[in-house]
Amino acid sequence: MRVPGLGHLFRWRYARPLLQAPLFVISLVMILHGLLGPSLAPKNLATTLSWLHFRGVLVLVLLCAGNFFCLACPFMLVRQAARRFFKPRFNWPRALRNKWLSVGLFVLILFTYELFDLWSSPWWTAWLIVAYFLCVLVVDGFFKHASFCKYVCPIGQFNFVASTLSPFEVKVREQDVCTRCHTKDCIRGRREPVSDLVTIRGCELALFQPSKVGNMDCTFCLDCVHACPHDNIGILSRLPASELMVDPIRSGIGYFSRRKDLAALVIVFTFGALLNAFGMASPVYAVETWLGRMLHVSHEAPVLGLIFTFFLMAEPVLLLGLAAWLTRVWTRSPRALLPLAVRYTYGLVPLGFGMWLAHYCFHFLTGLYTLIPVTQNAIASLGRPLLGEPRWTLTGLPANVVQVIEIGFLVLGFAGSLVVIHGLAADDSPERPLRAFLPWAAVCLILWCASLWLMFQPMEMRVMLMSG
């Protein structure tokens, strides 16, 4: 926020709509081109932008900066506009004030992505974006605050988990200033002195800045920055992943170690990263064919369901359960297995993010320039080839170059997980940190080897093979 120009922009009250507007226009173009443009995915903006460029840019921005996609989220622009006409009346149901619903939706998105081959269908991709807009309008049309962001949005949950590794965080500059503050505008919102009407909103995700720790649940919306009357909140640098190594009580979240739903989200984030890559690699052919033959089914859904159950439930239960049991035995800890497993699961975040980075950057970098001919083609289809004839031979970086970058991300993720787990072990079991560290390091090693093996598999598109 001290950076000339940038700081001024972020302090400006309309910074968010300004950043949201271009993404909103791009979303509209993607919907229209997806529904009315070429049905072939490589020639359509909906599929090219969604499955190559958006995902790649998203993970790179999360790695290098922070949760800036949520800041510029186009869905929230529409929600904000709609709330001028429809004021939500209800509070989000108490039973759903956790991550279980969003974990389920996260799994559902991964599942439908594989089942319906979303990457190859501009039409379905466009409808997915439309559905997202409608879902935002319905949820935040009925429920107050940022219910959709905090409890529903699967992309948001992905961003929350990944941004625990980001180098920037929205936080207070000086705690003393907050201690002396009596108005607490960062959470209550800035109000008119007489009418008590809110003029600048406080945090809609219930994160009270003085006791907020890390990026979990923070959408970088900057409401707190604008509401703070002391200019004491900014986007500040910090040590990535440091928030995963400590377990203080966090505003709006509580203790990480007591949040089974958050741990489940981390499990889906980490094991889902491997599963998502596995879904596009060669061995999945053999596995699906074998399972289909065993079950005597020709439809992909039950086979895919079994694969998902194994990767997202059986494998984590087995690996994390065994590691927790070994930790308990070796450190002679009196704690039960589940709290131990929950505590250390957060150490897997860097490994999972390394895999997402490797996977998404592969598609992004190898198809980097494809946006040019697809855009040229879209404009030419309007009747005037203003950008010239499409240059379809433009693709991206060579696969062998990208593979080196992928390995770099995987190594970075593995090292990050070891550091976090070591920090957790030292904090959790100061007398026997090595004994607490080893089982979880072994889990990381197994997952890392699986990631490396996956990265060296020839990429294949599994489409229609089951029924073909």
Added chain:
Amino acid sequence: MAFICIAALFQASCSRPVSPSASVAIEHEISPEPIRVGSATLSLKLSDAGGEPITGAQIAIETDMSHAGMSPGFADAREVEAGRYKSPLEFQMAGDWVILLHITLPGGMKLERQIDVRGVQPK
């Protein structure tokens, strides 16, 4: 309003006149079978409404994967005998492919045809 305008533009630009391809029969064959990653050959047979072979057509072949991010392959088919054309193909990856035929008939008439190639298998 902007949404409706852009939609109308896309809709108008995407509406094509009735294709002349109805009067041209195109048969195709890809060898070797089953289709695997690597080189293959596309054989085409063009005939008119009366079943007579169409000679002298220019056929540009474009091969795409069904997903974004891959460079399309381009080739020109050559006529090997009256109404029969052949073109080399290169499938770089297993999965679903699409072959687009951009055909210019001897009279200058242009037509496009899409051939879906399901499930190219690994080597």
